[in-house]
Amino acid sequence: xxxxxxxxxxxxxxxxxxxxxxxxxxxxxxxxxxxxxxxxxxxxxxxxxxxxxxxxxxxxxxxxxxxxxxxxxxxxxxxxxxxxxxxxxxxxxxxxxxxxxxxxxxxxxxxxxxxxxxxxxxxxxxxxxxxxxxxxxxxxxxxxxxxxxxxxxxx
Ligand code: NI
Numbered sequence: 810x811x812x813x814x815x816x817x818x819x820x821x822x823x824x825x826x827x828x829x830x831x832x833x834x835x836x837x838x839x840x841x842x843x844x845x846x847x848x849x850x851x852x853x854x855x856x857x858x859x860x861x862x863x864x865x866x867x868x869x870x871x872x873x874x875x876x877x878x879x880x881x882x883x884x885x886x887x888x889x890x891x892x893x894x895x896x897x898x899x900x901x902x903x904x905x906x907x908x909x910x911x912x913x914x915x916x917x918x919x920x921x922x923x924x925x926x927x928x929x930x931x932x933x934x935x936x937x938x939x940x941x942x943x944x945x946x947x948x949x950x951x952x953x954x955x956x957x958x959x960x961x962x963x964x
Contacts, residue, residue, distance in 0.1 A: 810839075810846045813861035818899045820862075824946045827857075827864045830880045833922040837867070841878050841920055844869045853898045855936040857943035860899050868917075868940040872932045882917035882941055885926070891935060894957055897949050905953030909935045 816822055830837060840863060848856040848869055858867040868879040889911030896904045913934045916926045929937060939949055 810842045812850055813843050813847045815847065815851060815856070815860055815898050816862055817901075818897070818948050818950070820899075822859050822862050822864060823899055823943070823948060825859060825864050826946050827859050827866045827944045830865050830867055830918070833880075833918075833920060837880075838920055840865075841867065841869060845871075845876055845878075848898075851898050854932065855940045856898060857940045859943055859946070866944045868944070870933070870936050870940060872936055874933065877927075878920055879915070879917035879937070879940070880919065880922075882915050882937070882944070884913050884915045884937065884941055886914040887934075887938075888912050891931065892954075893935065894959075895935065895939065895949050895953075896959070897939070900948065900950060902959075903950055903953075904957045904959045905950070906955045906957065907935075907949060907952045908954065909938050913937055915941075 854872050855870040858865050866881045870877045887910035891911045892908050895907040912930045914928045
């Protein structure tokens with residue numbers, strides 16, 4: 810495993826619509842392993858492949874419930890609203906209140922290409938929405954309703 814460089818939101822890769830993952834091979838597994846390591850090192854909740862310069866629909870999420878790999882994820886259903894502070898590893902120092910669905914049901918493939926479905930709430934749901942936006946080239950800052958100042962050590 811190796812750390813990958815997390816791109817800043819100003820990098821054009823962050824505004825691209827990512828293509829589906831088609832090959833579930835060693836190259837994908839290495840990418841996913843590297844993304845997981847990079848996410849952990851950065852102390853983040855989620856990371857999309859585009860954030861490390863790979864324009865494919867792959868995401869890793871860890872909100873304290875273990876590592877989840879979402880390949881070609883699709884949100885099937887969402888309900889409720891949550892209003893909370895959100896940040897992004899590609900936007901260091903930028904934090905703001907964003908309204909998201911409280912609960913989402915999504916489907917995704919695992920690293921072997923098997924489809925699964927999961928219903929998640931709260932932070933996990935926020936993270937799924939944030940990361941799926943990345944796959945469509947959308948940065949969360951466009952949704953910020955109110956910016957907040959957060960000290961560096963609390964990020
Ligand atoms: Ni992000």
